Amino acid sequence: MTSAALRSRAWKLLELVTTPLLPSDYLDLVSPLRAGADLRGRIEAVHPETPDAATIVIRPGRGWRGHRAGQYIRIGIDVDGVRLWRAYSVTSPANRADGRITITVKAIPDGKVSNHLVRDAKPGTVIQLDQACGDFVLPETKPAKVLYLTAGSGITPAMGMLRDAELDDVVMVHSAPRKEDVIFRNDLHDLVADKKLRLVELHTDTDGMLDVARLHELVPDWAERETWACGPAGLLDAAEEHWTAHGLADSLHTERFRPSVVVAGDGGEVTFSTTGTTVEADGATPLLDVGEEAGVLMPSGCRMGICFGCVTPLKAGAVRDLRTGEITEAEPGVLIQTCVSAAAGPCDLER
Ligand SMILES: Cc1cc2nc3c(=O)[nH]c(=O)nc-3n(C[C@H](O)[C@H](O)[C@H](O)COP(=O)(O)OP(=O)(O)OC[C@H]3O[C@@H](n4cnc5c(N)ncnc54)[C@H](O)[C@@H]3O)c2cc1C
Ligand code: FES
Secondary structure, three states: OOHHHHHHHHHHHHHHHHOOOOHHHHHHHHOOOOOOOOOEEEEEEEEEEEOOEEEEEEEEOOOOOOOOOOOEEEEEEEEOOEEEEEEEEEOOOOOOOOOOEEEEEEOOOOOHHHHHHHHHOOOOOEEEEOOOEOOOOOOOOOOOOEEEEEEHHHHHHHHHHHHHOOOOOEEEEEEEOOHHHOOOHHHHHHHHHOOOOEEEEEEHHHHOOOOHHHHHHHOOOHHHOEEEEEOOHHHHHHHHHHHHHOOOHHHEEEEOOOOOOOOOEEEEEEEEOOOOEEEEEEEOOOHHHHHHHOOOOOOOOOOOOOOOOOEEEEEEEEEEEOOOOOEEEOOOOOEEEHHHEEEEEEEEEOO
16 A cells, blocks of 8 residues: 555544544644645734734745735634634735734724734734735836825735835825824834835824825826825725826726725515524625624625625525615525625525
């Protein structure tokens, strides 16, 4: 018998004696970052950035395939005994010498995962990881002039890009309520001192919100710049309108942390028939949130309609896509994205 066949037989025997846990489950306990395991990472440090933001340093397991600056990862972490998945932009440069990656998280009011990561995450914690994805990245041929238009936690993918590639001419217009809320403020000012960045820092509590239509007053050559924008929906909507009005839509790249919800209607009674749970839901709340609130284990990922990590069979009734208003009615094999769908009357989900 070959050594591979012997190994396979030994593995099968081990599976028999370790049932109901598989040997891989035991290995996960002692060597969670080993090659061949589901991709995991270990939190190695947590560095506060502002009163409500922190950078989490993660050592990814052997299967990690690396990232391009500006991309995001999905992480799965247990909060109060429930595994929750969220997306975070990578803030470290690609190919960091020590092989570690960072994400930078801003705690939002009532946010389950963001508050946990910023306030309670401990070095040594093992989390689940997905490979990096997303197309909010610089092209292979670097543009001559770049503008980063960011606000709040939207600075994170831009910081990943700033740390990754040295560009000849970069301007950043960044907004945060106050000086002390500016994530990476010291790093940004170091880049300015090294003449690697021109920074326009706006403190909206005192300066007011950025009026995108008057961007030319801050960055006279804005129209010549390839632009990457990330921040709240209001900023991104205004930027898209402004760039489109000037015929420059192709030179604006945006990254949204939340879906643009445009439509709501009447809700209904939602049944999660596998768990036997029934709750009343309005027509604006994503069924993912409805299920989680009711204690139903719901798969999820980006929570904004891009990763399809939340798809669930719709067994009966109808749901509304919150981005378009489109109604989907149950029929055999129909799957819905629970993160961007709300009840449109009574409905039944296979969870
Ligand atoms: C591609 C992508 C990249 C991202 N990168 C980052 C990043 O680098 N840093 C970072 O801090 N976050 C980032 N996010 C947002 C992040 O995934 C979570 O949405 C955020 O941390 C909130 O999760 P939570 O569990 O704390 O909130 P939840 O418990 O899910 O929500 C709590 C409440 O806050 C609302 N809410 C949810 N998300 C947001 C939000 N982003 N802003 C305001 N209100 C919200 C919910 O509707 C709910 O009412 C990114 C999201 C995407 C899709
Ligand atoms: S969680 Fe990503 S599409 Fe729904």
